[in-house]
Amino acid sequence: MIELKNVTKTFDGFRALDGLSLTVPTGGIYGLVGPNGSGKSTAIRHITGIYRQDEGDVLIDGQNVYENTDIKRRVAYISDDVYAFLSASVKDMKDFYRGIYPQFDLKRFEAMKEAFPIDEKKAIRHLSKGMQKQAAFWLAMCCRPDYLILDEPVDGLDPVMRRRVWSIIMGDVADHGTTVLVSSHNLRELEDVCDHVGIINHGKVLIERSLSELQDNMVKAQVVFEGERPDLSSLNILHQSAVGRIETLIIKGSQEEITAKMSALRPLFFDLLPLTLEEIFIYELGGDEYELKDVVL
């Protein structure tokens, strides 16, 4: 289990993390989402023990992470910008990783050659951006980590490779109960893989919930009323817009509850649609001065 409790971090007077708390359950796949500059990568660099927090606790399996080699050798991390030593090839990095990760799986390394079409003798720095990401995955998956921390992992990978990478990760989760924390802006993709989601803004977690709970608790309703619009104050409406007579409402609550209340109002037309993670993201942050504004250029 990964736990961040009230973590704060200030850089040059800028409060990057402002009392951030999150919990990633063991064996879960946790999606960390938030606008640019909200503190995702900073949070991740605390979990991987790169930064030391000013206040609060950063714990993996109940132990402090910072300068804790016993914990860190069970954590593999793929950063948004892949780092390799000057002129080091995948082969060199493999030897380096073997010295650090006791669980490093050489058999797997050989087996994965087929999955990643990379010349293992070529300097990683001379590979393309996407190839560098692939190399990082190859190495990280061979560490057989208990915790896999991914910062914008599939950014730069082609569609086939994205799928291949996710497929390998999902296999590990099913087999070994690997705990995964992933930050991404590709919410469509997170929807397939995550079971928990944390939405973060201004260095704080706004909501943290299991994905099914999140999706079961908010719906999009399209409704047309005959004549005057009845009193809808019994419904917890987050957002509304109208095109002609058709109103689109984002409502908090379960489908059954909303269906019951709506049909009592006798609308001419009424349809409920589940929300995508992308819509939840937009509407949850909507109240937080992050409203989608029509920018006129």
Added chain:
Amino acid sequence: MISLNYRDPRPMYEQIKDSFIKLILSGGIGAEERLPSVRELASQLAINPNTIQRAYRELEQEGYIYTVAGKGSFASQDKEAQNMKVKQLLEEFDALAQRLISYGVDIESLISRLRKGEEEQ
């Protein structure tokens, strides 16, 4: 065996569940036949294993499949449970037909519609 439609608004576990129900009822998966393991399906579809687990759990509750510890999940022989789904869908069909009739659609045109649907299949 199973493919997901990303434009389908239904949750993914429901899509998986329905695909298996279709396969089992149509005989695509025979009685006592083993279903792919959670791991196989999770890597094949590149989705969260818990999603597949949930679909399997519900299939088991509804009697379509049964699980043998350490061996996997198998399509059940319990036709009665399977007929439940057909019965439920027929009830929905009846309700829909009633509504159409109340809107003034005559029965003959409904019958010819069904015939046409059958030919197209």
